Amino acid sequence: MSEAKPKRRMTRQRKKILEVLKSTTCHPTADWIYEQVKKEIPNISLGTIYRNLNVLKEMGKIMELNYGSSHSRFDGNPVQHYHFTCTECDNVLDIEESVHKDMDQRIEEELDCEVDYHRLEFFGRCQDCK
Amino acid sequence: MSEAKPKRRMTRQRKKILEVLKSTTCHPTADWIYEQVKKEIPNISLGTIYRNLNVLKEMGKIMELNYGSSHSRFDGNPVQHYHFTCTECDNVLDIEESVHKDMDQRIEEELDCEVDYHRLEFFGRCQDCK
């Protein structure tokens, strides 16, 4: 059984954190958000930032990038390839599919940048866990 | 100026770490590798594991997944979209391109799994840094 989930309140702090996040395109870190929010709520604590980021994520109002980041994983195959991660058992599987290098060029044109490579990762439940 | 890079030696420890990584498909964490290598080199230290993982990465012999993992970044836009990360200035840009949901189905068939979503990230140098 999963626990009953609490009724979320929209506190001053939570509202401001969401506002900061919605009003920037810079994909900030928790610490950057902390610095911004502190300008209006000087005594806010980092713990509150982290707690709220997790709550907002759970509410579906924001996204976390670089997640699964508690510890790095390594791959003995240094050639670019794609991965599937099972969100149930945490296993990472290699995908036998050729890399779409053509996508890199499309992005180069779209953003006027130089693309070296890309990473593509799928998430879901593996054969055993589904 | 960048510093002269050291001539790498292939020590017992380094060799074994690479061997462990090459002989598994489980995309292990540093700690898991540590446990494996310890079976043959009982007094190896975790520091050596981490140092060698970084060296092997730099030598292009292995890959790190979940990198850029020192701190998470957050995105005020919870709708799935793609990103470009500049490896020079660390900026993350949104990509205005529709999400290829058809890829999910292809992977489901290939791996006999259930795919919820995928992440696609491009790396290179942005307009300003290139």
Add this chain to the structure above:
DNA sequence: ATAGATGCAAAGGTTTTGCATAACT
């Protein structure tokens, strides 16, 4: 009134680092 949120400080877990010693080449 009361469950939920905050601030503070301490604890947790992963990764890095300084230093003396050991080992490749």
Add this chain to the structure above:
DNA sequence: AGTTATGCAAAACCTTTGCATCTAT
């Protein structure tokens, strides 16, 4: 011989958590 790597332990770093207090509903 000279430089690179190791082991150990301490430090650094980001993130989470316990607890007493406060606050939104």
